[in-house]
Amino acid sequence: MTPRTITELAAALRSGSTSPRTLLADALAHAERSQKDLNAYLAVTRELAEAQADAATRELQDHPDTASPLCGIPMALKDVLCVDGIETTAGSKMLSGFKPPYTGTAVQRLFDAGAVCIGKTNCDEFAMGSSTENSAYGPVGNPWDIERVPGGSSGGSAATVAAGTVPYSLGSDTGGSIRQPAALCGVVGFKPTYGRVSRYGLIAFASSLDQIGPFTRTVEDCALVYSAIAGHDPRDSTSDPRAVDDPLASLHAGVAGMRLGVPREYLAAGLEPGVRASVESAFRVLEAQGATLQEVSLPSTDVALSVYYVIAPAECSSNLARYDGVRFGNRVERPTVTEMYMQTREAGFGPEVKRRIMLGTYALSSGYYDAYYRQAQKVRTLVSQEFEAVFNQVDAIVCPTSPSVAFPMGSHDEPLSMYMCDVVTLPANLAGVPGISVPCGFVDGLPVGLQVIAPRFEDSRVFRVAQAYEQATEFHAELSPYAREAA
Amino acid sequence: MALSRTDVDHVATLARLGLTDAEQDRLLGELEAILGHIARLQNVDTSALAETAQVGDLVNVMRVDEPEEPIGAAAALRNAPATDGSYFVVGAIQGTELDA
DSSP states (O other): HHHHHHHHHHHEEEETSSSSHHHHHHHHHHHHHHHHHHHEEEEEEEHHHHHHHHHHHHHHHOOOSSSTTTTEEEEEEEETTTTTTTTOOTTOGTTTOOOOOOOOOOHHHHHTOOEEEEEEEOSGGGOSSSSSOOOTTTTOOOOTTBBBBOSSSSHHHHHHTTTTTTTTEEEEESSTTHHHHHHHHTTTEOOOEEEEOTTTTOOOOOOOOOOOOOEESSHHHHHHHHHHHHHHHHHHHSOOSSSOTTTTTTTTEEEEEEOOEGGGGGGGGTTOHHHHHHHHHHHHHHHHOOEEEEEETTTHHHHHHHHHHHHHHHHHHGGGGSSSSSSSSSOOOBBBHHHHHHHHHHHHHOOHHHHHHHHHHHSSTTTIIIIIIHHOOOOOOOOHHHHHHHHHSSSEEESSOOOSSSSTTTSSOSSHHGGGGGTTHHHHHTOOEEEEEEEEEEETTTTEEEEEETTTTTTTHHHHHHHHHHHHOOOOGOOHHHTTTOO | OOOHHHHHHHHHTTTOOOOOHOOOOOOOOHHHHHHHHHGGGGGSSSOOOOOOOOOOOSSSOOOOOOOOOOOOOOHHHHOOOOSSSSSSSOOOOOTTGGGO
16 A cells, blocks of 8 residues: 555545544654654644544534545644744744744645644755755755755655655745755645745745745645645735636646747756756657647846845845844843844854855845845846746746755755755746646656746646646656655 | 955844854855855846846735734743743843944
8 A cells, every 4th residue: 555645535534444543643653653764853743633633533524525625634834834832943943942823824724624734844944955954953864865865945844745654745935945855855846826825924034935835746636735725815915815726627638739848048057967868758748748848048047046045045134133032032141132132143043044144134235235135136027027938938837846866965065056956946936936846757766856837826737737747657656665664 | 256254244243143253264255155156146237127026016915904803912922032921021222232
């Protein structure tokens, strides 16, 4: 028996062949067995999960026809998502012991649908990183090879789905932090259009880029979870009020007649040969399904990395100013308030967070603001315009998610080499467009991801293309060693 | 991109970020390398481009002006390192640079 998808588990719960308590017990046992190797969890929330499983049991008994497909199914949350009364650390010592006084909107929508939350997953500190090696609580192992990184920053959320512990989890994506770990762990990961999912209750990193999204094992499951969390929320002023179309309605429409663009800059230098070969085979699969593939150009791809590494640190330096030892988080006592701020932040933040605060503060400081921050904002406009121009020629973009497969821990010790990991994911954040990663092959036993990107608010089109690819291939059904053991 | 220890110290002070000497030395080299890479931004002709602060098309989002139940002092203070029951407690501000 293999780990089952949300769709399969929802059917099993309704046929009576399993129960929320049974699924929960299996998930908790598997999380515990794999924790030593994977370190995917920062906290296991057994008490919360048991209460939710019991409520789900009642809901499935009382309203079997109207209960959500997510009702009674175990899941996990990246530890940047606030849950009332449950420790939420963002992978930082700064927030050890922090128990939010409220639950975020995306999480609450899943809880209202009957989700059973088994724990909070490990991540790069304040979601800053591409390997989950920046967590203050130790790195996460990739379930395909625990000597390698799972990607990041949502490494724990990707790893726990790849390990078969839970069928889905939530992460957050600021420059690729859902799509890149999904690719490196061989699962599906989706970053919605900016403004589609409320960020109320998401610990902020870079507010003009951050989006919450799901990790799953299939595209259909991904669309299901997205549907449950998407939609307007008055508590997030960047949340968009227009109606969300149902991605399941067009999921099986196929790609026949669709025009798909391959940006030549995304297949340029730096791409591992095995990744290139896998992605190019994926293009042939889509062509065989009736899509027309054509080369397109996003000329500012190279400079987009520089735009990102000005704007994201600038917003981070502003957002993280709130960690001053006064209202929440930890404090280092000093006689004066300024010394208290300085020493609290010195003790609470790790090296990558300090690096980004310094970089962002510099880019915003007097004398450098125009050259760095304002210039980056202008080039960001160019990046968006180039996406718009491409989407006048094609319906969607298909490309690699990551230039490499999962790399060994400790192999990217220079900040710049780590930053390069995001080169094909972060442009979508700058332009606010939706993107997904789906499994599209293996290189020496390590997963490769295919990325699909569509225009803003065309999230359903992303799922439609990804589904057509997934249904024509079997890569999503391959199981990591931990998932084979999950049954 | 040439930075000095004085620059690093100045930025750290702006960010209210304490750093050890070793951290300052390391950051000096790392920031120089990153800023050197980012310098390619200067080569882009942006004379005809407006700035993008955010990609959404929403402006001036207002909520209905109706009173709501606030979160309450007890919940708001629950995570604070030091309180007197109704307020956050911090050390002396008078006599420091913030008072200058």
